[in-house]
Amino acid sequence: MGQTIKVGMADLNICRAPDSLTTIGLGSCVGIALYDPALKVAGLAHIMLPDSTQIKNNSVIAKFADTGILKLYNDMVKAGSNKYRMVAKIAGGAKMFELKSAAASSINIGDRNVQASKAMLKKLGIPIIAEDTGLNYGRTVILDGETGDYIIRAVGKEPKTI
């Protein structure tokens, strides 16, 4: 059994088998998992917002889908992987509150985070082989460096592996 490395909000990390990566309580944020099955190198990013170019204070790279996924990809490449072997799985992007007011423009940010993550992965040429996104509940995810399994836990639900 390796260790489980924690990835915080607006943070990213990579690991090698037998280690695993985890991030706790994804709400509207999205957890992007990259995995290279040949090298058994895994990467996980916990992004909060879709687009760094629309925000003035964008110094925290891992906060945004565009810059965060690019950094995660580059870190995977540095660890020896390449885009022909990498696969992606994504989770999160929930709508935690069913707010309907006009002011709540940011409330559907979950969906926008998912779309932005997909767009960035497409741009990098990494296939998304599984996803568990949307709906209205939080998710804790674990990316197993040994198998590439992406395990999703939610309150009051059976854990599921994608």
Add this chain to the structure above:
Amino acid sequence: MAKLSFEEVNELYLDVLKEIGNIGAGNATTAIANMLNLRINMHVPKVELLPVEKIGSSIGSEDEIIVGIMLGVEHDIEGSMMFLMDMASAHLLVNRLMMRPSDYDADFDEMDLSAIKEIGNIIAGSYLSALSSLTNMVIMPTVPYVAVDMAASILSVPAIQFGMMGDNALMIKTEFDDEVAINGYFILMPEEDSYNKILSALGMAV
């Protein structure tokens, strides 16, 4: 004219928010005490400016299940607000409201969630009327929504909202006690334009 960034908001603004928190908590205390027929005291709330990445763990552990009540805010300012409390506090308030024994802790049903929304309404309304009278602005809450989930998941909503403006978030801690102890956090999330309106109305140049 130099525009204050969210980060440059000074001690003065924190003090004003604390005062709003105080008045709001005072109003809320009276309202809750009347509704539940309880004797409650309120602690001076703590106002914290936290890095957005830390919000998820600001209340307790990230995977602790908490109750979040969210309301939209509209009229003179636009935005949203949230009131958060731990499960023990939520059970306590609901049990009291539903006239159940205080140690009842089954999962919340639809009725309980309605009761929580009502409590959220009262607490949020109390804060908003304090903010309203200090700023001379008309501020109306929308219908409340409630979520019972992991702290980090619920707090990702304000984290994202604040994350759009900068790297820090403001959280107002509120403690009620005496007969009962209730720990709550209150977060006001104005849209960026409204945030400047609040500062102007409070006499702070932006």
